[in-house]
Amino acid sequence: MDRYDVVVIGAGFAGLTAARDLREAGKSVLVLEARDRIGGSTWYRPGALGGFGLEMGGTWIVPEQTHVWAEVQRYGVPVKDSELPERMTWSDHGEVLDTLLPVPAEEYGALEHAVRSLIEAGERLDPMRPLSEQGLEDLDVTIRQWADNVGLTGNARELLMSWFCGCANANEDTGSALDVIRWLASMDNSLWGMVQASVLGYTFVNGTVSLAEAIRQDGGADLELSSPVRAVEADDEGVTVTYEGGQVRADRVLMTTAVGVWQDIRFTPELSAAKQAMSKENHAGQGQKVWALARNVPEDISGFGWGTSFDYVGAMETTDEGVVLVCFAPEHDRVDATDLADVQRAVREFAPEAEVVGAESHDWVNDEYNKGLWSTFRAGQFAKYEIAVGEPEGRVHFAGSHTARRWRTFIDGAIESGKRGAAEILAAR
Ligand SMILES: Cc1cc2nc3c(=O)[nH]c(=O)nc-3n(C[C@H](O)[C@H](O)[C@H](O)COP(=O)(O)OP(=O)(O)OC[C@H]3O[C@@H](n4cnc5c(N)ncnc54)[C@H](O)[C@@H]3O)c2cc1C
Known part of the structure; x- marks a missing residue:
């Protein structure tokens, strides 16, 4: 032997x-x-959809991720930054809002409270040390429980819970809020940094x-x-x-x-x-990542939704055949990725005119x-x-x-x- x-x-x-x-x-x-x-x-499939290479698994990195960043530098592997969208799209139970912010004016205070609660929680963490040794038990609760505990209300509550579920890749009754707040703390409590670390960071050119x-x-x-x-x-x-x-x-x-x-x-x-x-x-990460090729969608759509099947729908590339969209849901059976009509139904909650002509996904949950x-x-x-x-x-x-x-x-x-x-x-x- x-x-x-x-x-x-x-x-x-x-x-x-x-x-x-x-x-x-x-x-x-x-x-x-x-x-x-x-x-x-991580699993890269070159030319998989509209000639565009798909990352079926891990995709984005940011410079604050010092270990992967050092490896990228060490080997000179090309990476590219995400292009920023002109505006965010907000979908409230499938209705696309035409407002700049995701909440009506009378809820601006509730939105401010939600943001402050999140940052205050993040500031309690030292992400370099075990979180279980930092007296954070009140944060190691479900996403819904945390939203209740800090008194989130209105659209701000729904958006934040959905955003947490997206980051957790878990639903609001399973994922630990602490594990999501850790993302924020790891980005030095920058909310924008947290967004970048999820879906607007750097990707690998090859x-x-x-x-x-x-x-x-x-x-x-x-x-x-x-x-x-x-x-x-x-x-x-x-x-x-x-x-x-x-x-x-x-x-x-x-x-x-x-x-x-x-x-x-x-x-x-x-x-x-x-x-x-x-x-x-x-663990609780039992959601799904679906790639879609769609026509009649904004070329730079970046959509966050609550009460929707996908919690995020974002454009990654425009090809001759349509816009390549990356979509996430916090439960693996919310959208049938093998059924173009079902993917189209879910994408239309963010882009009502969308025509989905292709889709790809890997079922990581049932992957042994x-x-x-x-x-x-x-x-x-x-x-x-x-x-x-x-x-x-x-x-x-x-x-x-x-x-x-x-x-x-x-x-x-x-x-x-x-x-x-x-x-x-x-x-x-
Ligand atoms: C859909 C998806 C999206 C993601 N998005 C991001 C992202 O944007 N940015 C980011 O940084 N991270 C992301 N991640 C997470 C990231 O990809 C993982 O955290 C990381 O790749 C895990 O690496 P690992 O080596 O710890 O485990 P793995 O990559 O899971 O490696 C474990 C290996 O063990 C093998 N294995 C399993 N059982 C056996 C066995 N019995 N015998 C031999 N081999 C076995 C597996 O096949 C696998 O190759 C994402 C993950 C997924 C699935």
């Missing part, structure tokens, strides 16, 4: 970064990846795969694709990893898969009770190697699992964006966690 210093499970940004850093430190490394491609929760591939090539670790891991058995001398296609021994293992996937792998000894529970509960989109904690999960998800268990270490601090759930968090995981293994005796 082959033996390596380290076997890394998963070739997303966490796994690729860790493998590179471990190789740089002179370790022998094998990366085992279940899929037939690298990139994990797709996220351009950075993933640069990191992979630099590291030069061995890589086996289409090799799902089934068992991880540790003993006093090392770890045996069983995957479809073979078995391998290693001194140490770095797990980087999504939390929901842990329960499908046989660990010996068993994972801690907290990790087992987290894997069964899974993801079981969700980005890993927003459910309300209450910070206290129970924030530390536990990243704790090593003997010779088995844990990384992945769900274990990161400032930018957990982002590409940046994945890279941060990969660096931390590699350093942890190098320090282990």
Whole structure:
């Protein structure tokens, strides 16, 4: 049986970064990846819709995400800033408002209160440290509960809740408000910065795969694709990893898969009770991202809605065949992405004349190697699992964006966690 210093499970940004850093430190490394491609929760499909390349998963980055930004600089990977829309589109239960602000004049005070409540909450957080150690339990509640607690009313309440759901990729009764407020704190409490970090930041000119591939090539670790891991058995001398296609021994293992996937792998000894529970509960990020090709929509539409199927509809590119739109919903079955008529119905809540001529989506929720989109904690999960998800268990270490601090759930968090995981293994005796 082959033996390596380290076997890394998963070739997303966490796994690729860790493998590179471990190789740089002179370790022998094998990366085992279940899929037939690298990139994990990022997946670039060139020319997929109207000749435009689609990011089916992770897409935007901002300079404040210092880990991914440093990698972009290191490899000279081209990125481009988003073009700003002329105006925002607000959809109130499918009715497009023609007002500049999303609320009628008599609710300006309520809007101001909502913005102030959000920024006051953000200012309580230090995103560089574990949030579960900062006395923030009152924020680790559902999005709806937080809106109730701070007394949000009117359209401002609906918009903010919908915006939170969009950021959380979770509905108002599951996602932790704290995990969304963290975005704001991570952007130094700039509301505009938070918008940029979600859907108006920088994108990769040649797709996220351009950075993933640069990191992979630099590291030069061995890589086996289409090799799902089934068992991880540790003993006093090392770890045996069983995957479809073979078995391998290693001194140490770095797990980087999504939390929901842990329960499908046989660990010996068993994972801690907290990790087992987290894997069964899974995270709240169970929404959908849908790409649409549409005619008769504004070329720079950037629409936020409440009481709508999608909570965001935004233009990414104009092609000869129409405008390429990226759309998000906080539940994975709100829109049937395989049915153009249903996608059109949902887009028309933002652009009533829209004619949808194409659509693409990946069902991350029912994808056995993801079981969700980005890993927003459910309300209450910070206290129970924030530390536990990243704790090593003997010779088995844990990384992945769900274990990161400032930018957990982002590409940046994945890279941060990969660096931390590699350093942890190098320090282990
Ligand atoms: C639709 C969507 C939109 C997003 N938008 C953004 C965004 O705009 N900006 C941003 O920064 N982030 C975004 N994210 C989040 C970001 O993509 C992730 O946080 C990040 O890519 C996670 O990287 P990771 O390495 O931690 O995990 P992953 O990329 O999930 O990597 C884990 C790897 O493990 C593999 N694996 C699973 N099970 C096994 C097994 N049994 N054996 C072997 N391999 C296995 C998986 O196939 C996968 O390749 C988005 C995610 C999604 C899904």
